[in-house]
Amino acid sequence: QKEVEQNSGPLSVPEGAIASLNCTYSDRGSQSFFWYRQYSGKSPELIMFIYSNGDKEDGRFTAQLNKASQYVSLLIRDSQPSDSATYLCAVNSGGSNYKLTFGKGTLLTVNP
């Protein structure tokens, strides 16, 4: 069973702090890794993707990938109350570019 594991949280951080969200995956053949943000009652929204080992930065967001450890993370710097949402990690799996397997998500709360 190909799985994507996330700490369900809730993860609570104060405004202005760094939020760190973690994800591990079981399929060593996975090549593409995605972070989605989902506000309550809304659809998932793509915020970051990463394909290569190392860090990828986009504004306040940094994705980190370590394929040897089968680990991907998302750092949110200068967290804002508007960042409060569920963050979903998604990984392509089954040797297919078409299929994404999602983790169950981590609920992040940023306290003013």
Add this chain to the structure above:
Amino acid sequence: DTAVSQTPKYLVTQMGNDKSIKCEQNLGHDTMYWYKQDSKKFLKIMFSYNNKELIINETVPNRFSPKSPDKAHLNLHINSLELGDSAVYFCASSRVGRENNEQFFGPGTRLTVL
């Protein structure tokens, strides 16, 4: 507006009924998907079509039948609805390349089976 759209947004129906959900994307993507998100918020792939061809068919009861009349549309028909079908159904689309599969989601259809 460029987007993935779904209709209806809400669907409330009785057990045993048959219902359909429609999805359209105008992003020029070649691949479309149906996902189910249950009450615990777990998002799970159901089906995927690439250029109108079924390429992913997860373990889904055969009461669920997708249909793709063209690359921009993917509909989902559900026969004999059951209580356990209550969930939010999301349509998504992407342009699949060698490495990437950035999927964009529609607003979702909240199905409630009474």
